[in-house]
Amino acid sequence: DSGVTQTPKHLITATGQRVTLRCSPRSGDLSVYWYQQSLDQGLQFLIQYYNGEERAKGNILERFSAQQFPDLHSELNLSSLELGDSALYFCASSVLGGGAGELFFGEGSRLTVL
């Protein structure tokens, strides 16, 4: 158990819909990261927050947005969903914001868009 909690574990929705994925980082971790894992793209970095502020941005679509709240949990919002958005979405956390450091991953939220 990494200590990172993600909900929901599974989510099935239709194209055009909007979903919110939630992540609670490990106790004491200030950084939260979101990754997308699909069969053809592997693990893709989406975005990082550190203590409530956006710190790094990867290949995150404009239809996607995220935020980190004062209690350090984070939400990833996916809107106008397309079939290609079907994937595993992982949240990870770490103590620090930059440099080398172990990222602790949650078990992911599997999104299926029909």
Place this chain on the structure above:
Amino acid sequence: GESVGLHLPTLSVQEGDNSIINCAYSNSASDYFIWYKQESGKGPQFIIDIRSNMDKRQGQRVTVLLNKTVKHLSLQIAATQPGDSAVYFCAEGRGDTGGGNKLTFGTGTQLKVEL
């Protein structure tokens, strides 16, 4: 652009043998490299990391070797066990002055341990 790739998609080894998983990277500006293990249905789990100013680092039954000349990274697992069966990802990372920490993952190698 940046890319981190793996030489082999699947590696099969006999239990008790040593495993070597290879990874090529293209971004010479990386500060560090990390190996992750992902078991079916779970999130990636940290195995070992190495800074770009090192060429070897050892952990428990694992060794990571970094060859910056040819931009090659390898993970050696000694006395491979059935529990080592998983997908292994190499990742390269760079911190930035703004506190960002961006990991770029390779596509993964499936390690299968045969009894």
